[in-house]
Amino acid sequence: MSSLQYATPASVQEAVALLAKAEGKARILAGGTDLLVQMRAGMVDPALIVDIKKIPGLRTVTREGGGYRIGAAVAGAELSDRADISKDWPGVVEAFDLIGSTQIQGRASLGGNLCNASPAADSVPALVAAGAKATVAGPGGTRIVPVEEIPTGPGRTSLKPGEFIVDFVLPAKAAGTGDAYLRLIPRTEMDIAVVGVGVCLTLDAAGVCTAARVALGAVAPTVLLVPDAAKALVGSRLDEAALQKLDAAAQAACRPINDKRGTIAYRTKVAGVLARRAALIAADRARTN
Amino acid sequence: MAKHHVTTTINGESVEFLCDTRQTLLDVLRDELELTGSKEGCASGDCGACSVLVDGRLVCSCLVLGVEAEGKSIETIEGMAKGDKLHPLQQKFLEHAALQCGICTPGFLVAAKALLDSNPNPTETEVRYWLAGNLCRCTGYDKIIRAVLDAAAEMRGETHG
Numbered sequence: 001m002s003s004l005q006y007a008t009p010a011s012v013q014e015a016v017a018l019l020a021k022a023e024g025k026a027r028i029l030a031g032g033t034d035l036l037v038q039m040r041a042g043m044v045d046p047a048l049i050v051d052i053k054k055i056p057g058l059r060t061v062t063r064e065g066g067g068y069r070i071g072a073a074v075a076g077a078e079l080s081d082r083a084d085i086s087k088d089w090p091g092v093v094e095a096f097d098l099i100g101s102t103q104i105q106g107r108a109s110l111g112g113n114l115c116n117a118s119p120a121a122d123s124v125p126a127l128v129a130a131g132a133k134a135t136v137a138g139p140g141g142t143r144i145v146p147v148e149e150i151p152t153g154p155g156r157t158s159l160k161p162g163e164f165i166v167d168f169v170l171p172a173k174a175a176g177t178g179d180a181y182l183r184l185i186p187r188t189e190m191d192i193a194v195v196g197v198g199v200c201l202t203l204d205a206a207g208v209c210t211a212a213r214v215a216l217g218a219v220a221p222t223v224l225l226v227p228d229a230a231k232a233l234v235g236s237r238l239d240e241a242a243l244q245k246l247d248a249a250a251q252a253a254c255r256p257i258n259d260k261r262g263t264i265a266y267r268t269k270v271a272g273v274l275a276r277r278a279a280l281i282a283a284d285r286a287r288t289n
Numbered sequence: 290m291a292k293h294h295v296t297t298t299i300n301g302e303s304v305e306f307l308c309d310t311r312q313t314l315l316d317v318l319r320d321e322l323e324l325t326g327s328k329e330g331c332a333s334g335d336c337g338a339c340s341v342l343v344d345g346r347l348v349c350s351c352l353v354l355g356v357e358a359e360g361k362s363i364e365t366i367e368g369m370a371k372g373d374k375l376h377p378l379q380q381k382f383l384e385h386a387a388l389q390c391g392i393c394t395p396g397f398l399v400a401a402k403a404l405l406d407s408n409p410n411p412t413e414t415e416v417r418y419w420l421a422g423n424l425c426r427c428t429g430y431d432k433i434i435r436a437v438l439d440a441a442a443e444m445r446g447e448t449h450g
Contacts, residue, residue: 004310006293006356029354036313036352037333049310051357077346101422102400103337106346107353189421190335 005048012137012166015050019162020139022048028164029053030073031107033100034116050164057167061085066172072111072134072165080105089170090285091179091198091278095126098183101190111165117151120193120218124151126181128215128225129198132170138163148215151222174211177202178285180278183217184270186261193218194262197250197274201233203286209233214246214279219254219271226253229275238283246279247272297358299324300368308355315339317355318365326366326395330424337423340396341365347403349422366395369402378402378440385436389427397423401437409445413438 009015019026025047027035038044052058058071061082068085076096079085086093099108099122113123114134127147134145139162147168150157159165179200185191196217202210214229228249236242256267292307299322306321315332318324318341330336332351339350342364369376378401381387388394397420404411404419411419416437417430425433 006310006354029357032352032354032357033334036354039311040332049354051354075346100334101337102403102419103340103347103349103422104334104352106343106348189418 004046006051007048008051008054010054010056012055012142015052015055015164016137016139016162018048018050019164022050024161026050028111028115030058030109030112031075031104033104033108034112052164055166064169068170070110070168070170072167073109076100076105076108077102079110085170088173089130089179091181091200091282092123092126092130092132092170095181095183095196095198096123098122098181110168114147114150115157115159115165117153117155117157117222118192119151119154119221119223120196121151121223122181122183122193122196122217124223125196125198125215125217126179127168127170127198128223129181129200129213130170130179131200131213132168134168135166136163137166142166144169148223148225153221173289174202176204176286176289177211178282178287178289180281180285182274182278182281184274192261195219195256195267195270195274197271197278199275199278199282201279201282201286203283207237207287209236209238209242209283212279214250214275216250216253216271216275219256219267221255224253226250229253233279238279243276243279246275250275293356293359295356295359297360298362300364306355310354310356312355313351314341314343314353314355314358314363315350317358318350318363321355324365324367327399328392328395330392330396335422335424336393336396337400337420338393338396340399340423342399342403347400364399366399369398376402377443378405378437381436381440381443382433385432385439387428387432387436393423393425397425397433401440404437405441405444409441411438411441 027046029049029051053073058073062069113121132147181198183193183196198215201212212230212233214226216224232245251268251272254268258264328338330338334349334352341350
């Protein structure tokens with residue numbers, strides 16, 4: 001077991017410099033609910049832990065331009081405590097809140113859930129459906145990246161060496177917009193999604209869908225943004241014909257694994273069912289928004 | 290490397306300790322500070338036996354580094370009874386026989402107290418969901434849930450038969 005350094009940079013620039021110096025042997029610590037487990041299991045053996053929680057903004061939620069800027073290390077319980085964001089983006093908050101136990105919620109972060117890059121990460125389809133963007137800092141400066149472009153496969157991300165996520169921006173919500181996230185697990189708590197579906201849609205005054213984003217989790221190596229599923233909804237009043245098209249488009253996008261928690265056929269079928277249900281919940285929320 | 294010198298507050302008292310980066314808060318509590326009430330069950334955040342509060346948030350101390358305790362306020366099971374006087378939750382766990390081997394009990398008590406501090410009148414469903422991250426492998430959950438609900442009623446000042 002090598003000696004392990006620990007640093008608490010006070011700024012993004014300081015963190016970037018530490019990561020550059022560590023030449024790939026550093027790991028970011030936010031909530032630690034994945035990192036500490038992986039270290040104990042011997043899956044990772046970093047030389048440096050960079051605790052990003054002292055960097056200003058990393059643990060705060062601020063309103064910005066009608067939307068929200070959420071620090072990458074904000075814990076699930078901290079986000080759930082915010083009445084404003086829970087009202088504006090209930091799908092995102094509920095998806096984040098589904099991760100782990102009360103204890104895990106006390107620490108787990110959106111940045112960690114995304115960068116751990118599990119195909120079944122609950123918060124990710126909800127963020128993608130909401131159109132969230134991540135602020136990525138690194139040696140080349142800062143870039144803004146749509147959340148769906150971060151994961152590239154199980155445990156892999158598009159972050160370049162020395163880069164880390166600083167925060168997420170949820171956009172200002174157009175009038176008549178609602179979001180929802182549903183997942184299937186065989187028990188009621190403490191499990192990993194067999195399928196997860198995030199939907200965000202906008203209805204006009206006549207109840208016609210004018211915009212939609214549909215994202216699927218746990219049915220492919222990464223989260224899937226499914227434009228065909230969104231197209232099935234746009235222009236409709238979410239009648240049965242539109243929901244059938246949505247169901248079919250969601251199923252067509254699935255490329256799931258076959259494992260003890262769900263067969264390919266089961267995961268595919270459930271993706272269609274959850275897409276329908278999430279769309280109806282999002283539509284209800286859109287009408288009351 | 291040199292050990293970290295950490296200053297923190299545990300159950301209201303200022304505490305200093307030395308630790309390696311790899312030591313978790315649970316390791317520090319048990320091995321450096323002789324606060325052995327918090328238990329190591331799984332060491333992976335699944336069982337809740339190591340539950341403590343950090344700055345008022347319920348967490349698994351096995352998933353917090355000891356060095357992260359710097360400047361924080363930690364509450365452990367050792368701070369729950371006031372001298373010889375048990376907390377109502379502790380008393381109700383005894384009355385309802387809500388424990389057998391006792392390994393999970395400190396975690397259940399700390400987690401249940403965190404719930405009642407924020408929600409004095411939880412439903413049974415709320416208690417069950419809140420405590421879903423605390424595993425018990427011998428008593429089972431019914432007695433534990435009943436003890437928590439009974440303690441909540443007593444703390445609200447409601448009499449019962």
